[in-house]
Amino acid sequence: MxxxxxxxxxxxxxxxxxxxxxxxxxxxxxxxxxxxxxxxDTPTAxxxxxxxxxxxxCTEELARLQRSAVLVRESxxxxxxxxxxxxxxxxxxxxxxxxxxxxxxxxxxxxSVDPGPAAATPSLIPASSPLALGRRRRLVPVLGWxxxxxxxxxxxxxxxxxxxxxxxxxxLASQAAAIKGLQKITTATLTVTAQxxxxxxxxxxxxxxxxxxGITYSPSTAELVVxxxxxxxxxxxxxxxxxxxxxxxxQRVGKMFFNxxxxxxxxxxxxxxxxxxxxxxxxxxxDAAGSTVDTDPVLVGEL
Amino acid sequence: xxxxRGEPTDDAAVVRRMAAGSEAALxxxxxxxxxxxxxxxxxxxxDRGTAEExxxxxxxxxxxRAESFDAAVGSxxxxxxxxxxxxxxxxxxxxxxxxxxxxxxxxxxxNEDHTQTLERLVSGGAVMAxxxxxxxxxxxxxxxxxxxxxxxxxxxxxxxxxxxxxxxxQEELSQSEIAERLGWPLGTVKTRTRRALLRLxxxxxxxxxxxxxxxxxxxxxxxxx
Numbered sequence: 142m143x144x145x146x147x148x149x150x151x152x153x154x155x156x157x158x159x160x161x162x163x164x165x166x167x168x169x170x171x172x173x174x175x176x177x178x179x180x181x182d183t184p185t186a187x188x189x190x191x192x193x194x195x196x197x198x199c200t201e202e203l204a205r206l207q208r209s210a211v212l213v214r215e216s217x218x219x220x221x222x223x224x225x226x227x228x229x230x231x232x233x234x235x236x237x238x239x240x241x242x243x244x245x246x247x248x249x250x251x252x253s254v255d256p257g258p259a260a261a262t263p264s265l266i267p268a269s270s271p272l273a274l275g276r277r278r279r280l281v282p283v284l285g286w287x288x289x290x291x292x293x294x295x296x297x298x299x300x301x302x303x304x305x306x307x308x309x310x311x312x313l314a315s316q317a318a319a320i321k322g323l324q325k326i327t328t329a330t331l332t333v334t335a336q337x338x339x340x341x342x343x344x345x346x347x348x349x350x351x352x353x354x355g356i357t358y359s360p361s362t363a364e365l366v367v368x369x370x371x372x373x374x375x376x377x378x379x380x381x382x383x384x385x386x387x388x389x390x391x392q393r394v395g396k397m398f399f400n401x402x403x404x405x406x407x408x409x410x411x412x413x414x415x416x417x418x419x420x421x422x423x424x425x426x427x428d429a430a431g432s433t434v435d436t437d438p439v440l441v442g443e444l
Numbered sequence: 445x446x447x448x449r450g451e452p453t454d455d456a457a458v459v460r461r462m463a464a465g466s467e468a469a470l471x472x473x474x475x476x477x478x479x480x481x482x483x484x485x486x487x488x489x490x491d492r493g494t495a496e497e498x499x500x501x502x503x504x505x506x507x508x509r510a511e512s513f514d515a516a517v518g519s520x521x522x523x524x525x526x527x528x529x530x531x532x533x534x535x536x537x538x539x540x541x542x543x544x545x546x547x548x549x550x551x552x553x554x555n556e557d558h559t560q561t562l563e564r565l566v567s568g569g570a571v572m573a574x575x576x577x578x579x580x581x582x583x584x585x586x587x588x589x590x591x592x593x594x595x596x597x598x599x600x601x602x603x604x605x606x607x608x609x610x611x612x613x614q615e616e617l618s619q620s621e622i623a624e625r626l627g628w629p630l631g632t633v634k635t636r637t638r639r640a641l642l643r644l645x646x647x648x649x650x651x652x653x654x655x656x657x658x659x660x661x662x663x664x665x666x667x668x669x
Contacts, residue, residue, distance in 0.1 A: 158663040166638045167619060170612045202661040209645045209658040216594035217613040218492065221482040221499060226474055229500045233470070237507045 156188040161199050164189050169210040175203075322400040329366045329407040333357050336364070342422060344369065344440040354404075354440050356422055363414035369397065369404040369424065369440055379426050384434040385412040385444075386421040391434050397424060420444040456515035463510035474503060477521060481528045483591070488532045492614060498535065502528040589651065597647035605640035608633055 156164075164185060168174035181190045193200050333339050336359035344367075346352035354369030367383055375381055381397035383406055392412035397404040413422075423438035455476075461469035481502055485495035505527050506513075513523055598606050611617045611625065619637060623630045642660065649659025 162663070163634075163638065166641055167634055170609070170637050170641060171618050172616045196664070198661055198664045205658060205661060206645075209648055210641075212590060212648065212658070213594060213641070213644050214613050216591050217598070217609060219483040219486050219591065220595055220598070220614070221478055222492075222496065222614065223610070225482070225496055225499060226471070226478065228496075229474065229478070229503050230467070230471070232500045233504050233507045237504055 156192050158192075158196065158199055161189050161192045161196075162202060165199075165203055165206055169206050175207060175210065322398065322403075322405065325407055326366060326368065326405050329364065330357055333359050333362075333364045333366055336362055340444070342442040342444055344422070344424070344442040346371075346440055347438060349439075352440065354424075356442065358410070358413050360414060360416050363409050363411055365394065365406070365408065365410040365413050367395070367397065367406040367424070370402060372397070372399075372404045372424075372439065374399050375426055375429075378429055380429040381424050381439070382427045382434050383410075383422070383424050385410070385416065386423065387412075387416065387419075391423075393432070393434050416444055418444065455520035456513075459506075459510055459513050459515075459520065462507070470503070470507060473506065473520070477524050478503070479595070480521070481524055484525060485528050485532050488529065489536060494532070494535050498528050498531045501531045505531075590648070593647050593651045594644060597644050601640055601643050605636045605643065608637045609640045609644070612637065 164178060165175070168178040171177070178186050178189060181187050193203060334357060338361050339357060339359050341355060341357045344354040344356060349371065352369065352371035354367065356365060356367045358365040369381075372381060381404060383394035383397065384391040385394060386392075394410045394412055395406040395408060397406050420443075422442050422444055424440040425434050425436045425438050427434055427436055455473075458469045458472050462473065478499055482495050482499050485498040486492060489495055489498070502524055506524065513520065598609065601609075607626070608619075608622055611622045612619075617625065619633050620630060622628075622637075623633045626633070645658060645660055652658060
């Protein structure tokens with residue numbers, strides 16, 4: 142860059158080179174600016190015209206400016222707006238197909254989709270969406286669960302502290318139970334995620350989009366954490382039972398416990414030991430006195 | 445055939461990753477082809493708003509129909525351009541307009557020769573114009589190189605200068621309107637506009653040389669009129 146662009150001295154009788162060029166350059170960027178400037182119907186335009194009439198250098202500069210301005214304008218107008226990418230991605234998020242679900246279904250049925258290394262990057266589907274059926278998301282989502290649970294524990298402790306200081310009633314006992322449950326989930330989640338082979342699988346409802354969940358497990362240690370949101374407590378005589386299906390055979394795992402709106406199960410699950418791709422994890426509403434888990438699942442995810 | 449970074453054979457793999465739900469893959473494809481698609485749509489419709497809608501609809505179609513892309517049938521660039529052209533024609537018909545005539549010289553994308561450009565346009569049913577090449581000295585310039593030169597210069601200049609140029613050329617705002625839009629003093633807008641234009645002219649002059657007649661003629665020394 143060479144010129145500091147001194148202020149223009151606009152005087153129709155004595156306009157100097159710099160002032161003329163400033164007027165020409167600014168006009169070149171305006172819509173039809175150079176045409177208007179050359180029309181000479183303003184005092185400034187008349188001063189420019191007067192200067193150009195006796196200055197070959199500025200006249201040549203005008204010709205060069207006209208040529209370059211046309212090319213620059215044409216090229217710039219053919220560039221997409223900087224924010225078009227963000228708007229396009231937003232439109233696809235709003236209107237596009239639910240790609241991860243379609244991809245999982247397509248991969249399992251036709252084997253034609255190769256997720257590749259970028260498949261684990263954030264998708265257009267919210268991580269918490271029940272539609273992210275069977276999509277494995279490690280580390281970040283798991284830590285997200287842990288963070289959420291830890292925050293809930295902290296809030297519960299604070300609430301309990303307040304209650305202890307003010308009154309002792311049945312709500313205190315309920316809060317204490319909730320804290321205990323959340324602590325158990327948090328501790329187990331941290332333990333499982335510390336394993337090098339820890340996996341997280343989203344669980345989706347087969348009937349209700351408001352119900353979703355996830356499991357975190359380690360095939361090597363068989364430790365399992367199951368968490369679900371939106372399940373209604375089971376009617377009397379029934380319970381939500383977890384299971385793992387391998388080769389068409391289901392193995393019982395554990396019974397879901399309820400903590401306010403959160404349902405969970407934590408503990409060792411031999412059925413998950415050494416499990417590989419192709420197995421299915423599910424939660425079904427079953428007879429509490431029975432031993433089968435063959436009813437339709439309310440939550441399911443592909444391992 | 446391809447435009448932008450990456451290799452043609454990469455396209456199929458990136459589309460597969462996108463089909464598996466990778467937004468990063470979608471962005472990769474956007475970065476590779478969006479500019480060329482926008483430019484083609486703009487040339488056809490002569491309207492930036494319509495061209496932007498065509499780009500959005502094209503990439504939405506890509507996202508929704510990724511499984512139908514077959515690299516053995518044609519390149520991703522050709523597939524995207526065909527979708528874009530169809531969407532552009534649909535919009536023109538809806539508005540009761542005819543597509544702009546497309547000169548071969550102005551329709552060429554980056555890294556495309558005329559044969560490739562012709563094949564792509566004909567496969568999409570483009571209306572070709574028998575226009576003469578641009579007059580001298582513009583005839584000396586390859587439009588794709590110029591396009592990339594300007595894009596690179598814009599990307600490298602300070603954001604405040606890029607902003608005024610984009611508002612001036614893309615939205616056709618006057619300097620007063622830009623000052624009002626951005627809340628900047630008019631003098632600041634003028635200064636930044638001139639600096640931005642100078643950078644662009646320097647880029648063109650550097651790329652195409654003094655003979656192109658695009659660089660700045662210095663102010664005559666020793667004169668004061």
